[in-house]
Amino acid sequence: MKAILVKVDASRSLYLADMPAPQPGPDAVLIKVHATAVNRADLLQRRGLYPPPPGESEVMGLEAAGVVVAKGANVNDWQIGARVMCLLGGGGYAEYVSVNHNMLLGIPEHLSFEQAAAIPEVFYTAFANLFLEGDLKAGESLLIHAGASGVGTAAIQLARQAGAKVFITAGSDDKIRRCLELGAEAGINYKTDDFAARMTELTQQQGVEVILDCVGGEYLHKNLSLLRLKGRHVLIGLLGGDKAEIDLALVLRKRLRLIGSVLRSRNLAEKINITGLFKEKILPLFANRQIHPVIDSVYPLAEAGKAHEHVAANKNFGKVVLRVAANES
Ligand SMILES: NC(=O)c1ccc[n+]([C@@H]2O[C@H](COP(=O)([O-])OP(=O)(O)OC[C@H]3O[C@@H](n4cnc5c(N)ncnc54)[C@H](OP(=O)(O)O)[C@@H]3O)[C@@H](O)[C@H]2O)c1
Incomplete structure (x- = not known):
């Protein structure tokens, strides 16, 4: 063959x-x-x-x-x-x-x-990490990094079907526009905006229950700051690097769960x-x-x-x- x-x-x-x-x-x-x-x-x-x-x-x-x-x-x-x-x-x-x-x-x-x-690959990944790992529920808010990726485009749709409110980051306004068409509530161009500051505004300082992160690296601290009480951070990729400093007090105080997952x-x-x-x-x-x-x-x-x-x-x-x-x- x-x-x-x-x-x-x-x-x-x-x-x-x-x-x-x-x-x-x-x-x-x-x-x-x-x-x-x-x-x-x-x-x-x-x-x-x-x-x-x-x-x-x-x-x-x-x-x-x-x-x-x-x-x-x-x-x-x-x-x-x-x-x-x-x-x-x-x-x-x-x-x-x-x-x-x-x-x-x-x-x-x-x-x-x-x-x-x-x-298969992106919808299994989105399904397993949003629901089996991240325990995403109807009415909750979710931030998906790289919303325009294969995994991101699957995750937006599955989260919307489950009744969650979806925010995404992406590297161009055109990608953001297309993520909105798929059902995302709002998108942030991480190249021109500070995603954490913008998310804080968009959620009226409330943050989100779940973050699906394939970036890692320096995103970790900002992600943790955006999670609500008992929030879930699901790490599925390391596009931005595999080393980060972590504020454990934030994890403790907000009773966060940090989850790593590979399929x-x-x-x-x-x-x-x-x-x-x-x-x-x-x-x-x-x-x-x-x-x-x-x-x-x-x-x-x-x-x-x-x-x-x-x-x-x-x-x-x-x-x-x-x-x-x-x-x-
Ligand atoms: N853990 C698992 O089981 C599992 C399974 C499948 C995939 N994954 C991971 O999920 C991620 C997406 O996979 P995919 O195949 O769907 O990817 P993909 O379609 O190739 O899309 C990846 C997108 O990520 C963005 N990106 C790249 N480098 C970045 C950086 N340094 N910071 C922020 N954004 C960056 C780019 O979009 P922009 O133009 O928006 O920057 C890029 O188009 C990958 O990290 C992959 O390894 C994990």
């Missing part, structure tokens, strides 16, 4: 290579991949900074949408030909990928493979558990068209390098998708 590999030299450039297709074990299915999508983590993995968990494919790609073409002896719940999408530990940037059958989600009828490929390194049982909850609580929202994947652009798999450049330059609003199978959407 064709797959995207990384040159093991200083360039770390991407190239389309031939490699053997994976063989599904007894509890797995083989998916013919029609589309996959780029995640921020892929940029790190490409540079050798985010290796796949043990046992996962060396090929990049944390999600896929396609068709079941073979299955292991223990798989009875999915038929050959089923249209499916799934979260992966790796291996999506390829024509075929093998995954445990309990990780599969049926693609809602009205969605194409390209739209479906834009769902990829969770074990299979944990991922299957999230998949079950996602199937029950979130998939119907797609089927009923209450939420939708947000796609910035689609590149052929062979142009994965160009897709990465686009993401690395922070140009995307929502997801950058890679089309794997030709002439099919």
Whole structure:
């Protein structure tokens, strides 16, 4: 099969290579991949900074949408030909990928493979961190940093569906405008405004109950100052750095909870558990068209390098998708 590999030299450039297709074990299915999508983590993995968990494919790609073409002896719940999408530990940037059958989600009828490929990683991340980790409830206020990211565009929609009031930060007025269209109450351009001062004004000094933060670094202190009593700070990324000074008195006095969370390194049982909850609580929202994947652009798999450049330059609003199978959407 064709797959995207990384040159093991200083360039770390991407190239389309031939490699053997994976063989599904007894509890797995083989998916013919029609589309996959780029995640921020892929940029790190490409540079050798985010290796796949043990046992996962060396090929990049944390999600896929396609068709079941073979299955292991223990798989009875999915038929050959089923249209499916799934979260992966790796291996999506390829024509075929093998995954445990309990990780599969049926693609809602009205969605194409390209739209479906834009769902698993960011919507699972938003779902798990807003609700399972952050315990976000109706009527609460939420601040999402990088609101225009793949994760941000998913989180805005899920939080709104849950009845929360959503504030976002982003690096351009155009991205903010588009976040407002998705349901955010207000947005702050962190390049031209101090987000903490502006949030204090916007919330009439009340702050928010939950912050979904992928920036880390110097944002931590401002985030803690914005949290209300018993607020939850959910850290999911380190785009701004992995070191920060922390005012523990603030944490103590406001009885805050600081939560760190990663999806990829969770074990299979944990991922299957999230998949079950996602199937029950979130998939119907797609089927009923209450939420939708947000796609910035689609590149052929062979142009994965160009897709990465686009993401690395922070140009995307929502997801950058890679089309794997030709002439099919
Ligand atoms: N923990 C988990 O399980 C998990 C899972 C998935 C993703 N993540 C994390 O979630 C974040 C978003 O992922 P994604 O794939 O959705 O990203 P993405 O679509 O590539 O978007 C990332 C956006 O973050 C903003 N940004 C970049 N550097 C920044 C900085 N130093 N300060 C503030 N904003 C910055 C940029 O938008 P602006 O133009 O607005 O600056 C950029 O477009 C990443 O940090 C990723 O690692 C975590």
